[in-house]
Amino acid sequence: MSYVKGLKCRECGREYPKNPIYVCEFCFGPLEVVYDYDAIKKVISKENISSRPKNLWRYRELLPIDGEPSSGLNSGFSPLFKAERLGKELGVKELYIKDDSTVHPTLSFKDRVVAVALTKAKEFGFDTVACASTGNLANSVAAQAAASGLKGFIFIPSNLESSKVIGSLIYGPNVIAVDGNYDEVNRLCSEIANRYNWAFVNINIRPFYAEGSKTQVYEILEQLGWKAPKHIIVPCAGGSLITKIWKGLKEFYSLGFIDEMKTRVYAAQAEGCSPIVTAIKENSEIIKPVKPVTIAKSLAIGNPADGYYAVKTTKESGGYGESSTDEEIIQAIKLLAGTEGIFTETAGGVTLSATKKLIESGRIPKDESIVICITGNGLKTQEAVAEHINRPYRIKPNMGSFEECLKKISR
Numbered sequence: 001m002s003y004v005k006g007l008k009c010r011e012c013g014r015e016y017p018k019n020p021i022y023v024c025e026f027c028f029g030p031l032e033v034v035y036d037y038d039a040i041k042k043v044i045s046k047e048n049i050s051s052r053p054k055n056l057w058r059y060r061e062l063l064p065i066d067g068e069p070s071s072g073l074n075s076g077f078s079p080l081f082k083a084e085r086l087g088k089e090l091g092v093k094e095l096y097i098k099d100d101s102t103v104h105p106t107l108s109f110k111d112r113v114v115a116v117a118l119t120k121a122k123e124f125g126f127d128t129v130a131c132a133s134t135g136n137l138a139n140s141v142a143a144q145a146a147a148s149g150l151k152g153f154i155f156i157p158s159n160l161e162s163s164k165v166i167g168s169l170i171y172g173p174n175v176i177a178v179d180g181n182y183d184e185v186n187r188l189c190s191e192i193a194n195r196y197n198w199a200f201v202n203i204n205i206r207p208f209y210a211e212g213s214k215t216q217v218y219e220i221l222e223q224l225g226w227k228a229p230k231h232i233i234v235p236c237a238g239g240s241l242i243t244k245i246w247k248g249l250k251e252f253y254s255l256g257f258i259d260e261m262k263t264r265v266y267a268a269q270a271e272g273c274s275p276i277v278t279a280i281k282e283n284s285e286i287i288k289p290v291k292p293v294t295i296a297k298s299l300a301i302g303n304p305a306d307g308y309y310a311v312k313t314t315k316e317s318g319g320y321g322e323s324s325t326d327e328e329i330i331q332a333i334k335l336l337a338g339t340e341g342i343f344t345e346t347a348g349g350v351t352l353s354a355t356k357k358l359i360e361s362g363r364i365p366k367d368e369s370i371v372i373c374i375t376g377n378g379l380k381t382q383e384a385v386a387e388h389i390n391r392p393y394r395i396k397p398n399m400g401s402f403e404e405c406l407k408k409i410s411r
């Protein structure tokens, strides 16, 4: 059973059938999935969603597939919890962490979008899936393609962290490392997508792929007891996640699943690649592309496809944007680890550091509910922190050596 009416241009409103297409032929605007909400309203309720298995497919009617899900069957429903110790550190009363560094199978929020994209790619009849990736998408497409019996072509910039490269190669896809930054990889992939009949998850089936991001905010709202927080801070690369968080909020409000929607959505980027945050701060809707220079490689997209909509989202919601230096990113990774026992990747450091600044500057009041989206796992970007942590104490295997060492520790 499908509740998808078709695709619609975000700019001129022209409608298209459900096909693997992504731009409007008339105005080149991006296409978006349109649902039959009246039909959806009749079949889902808070109660029946709550009774379903704890994975992202519990929101299936609000996802753009026609048949049964075939990928990411255990993805989603990551923990959301109150971060007491970190909250105290930041001086705020009600701080929550949505921890997508634990998402099955590849430990980032990208497993959500790929679950939807690969299910859709199979429905369209593709036998090969592909992506242009800053790392996490590569891992997820590689893993889920293997599990779905699809062939994979993974395109990445050649300077990625080794754990992200190994974390793609292990599943056996074709990994193509391109000597260039993400924006150059993406441009090449757009050309390849025109020539080969492959499902590029973030190019020709992007409208369907992007919908998977909504499940992150659906879960946040459900896990808060069907209530919306006042503030959500979201890391931005291409700007898709933040726009879909806003769409998901609006959908749950119009379905009556939350009573009010006064949530402000904030964009977080690294200072070395902050085209979205720069536009927000300059109160402009024009994204000026940049050449990324940052340790936050997963967010290093200099010319974000959904940048314009990301800026609009923060404006419409009353939110804002903030960026962080590499040094601040590292400090924030250590702060989250040391207060909450969570090792996040560089993107998580960006988000926490931006949150800290937004609180310190008074943009986010200290007595209102705040959710931080932690989207990736620190084990994948170990080189970013390796030189900024202590070494182990080294001793001989005897009591004397240990007590010698202990003297130094307590000194």
Ligand SMILES: *Cc1c(COP(=O)(O)O)cnc(C)c1O
Pocket (backbone or CB within 6 Å): 108, 109, 110, 136, 137, 235, 236, 237, 238, 239, 240, 241, 242, 298, 299, 345, 347, 348, 375, 376
């Ligand atoms: C891809 C990614 C994001 C943001 O993605 P968008 O392109 O803005 O949707 C955030 N965090 C991590 C860890 C990512 O890999």
Ligand SMILES: [Zn+2]
Pocket (backbone or CB within 6 Å): 009, 010, 011, 012, 013, 014, 024, 025, 026, 027, 028, 029
């Ligand atoms: Zn159009």
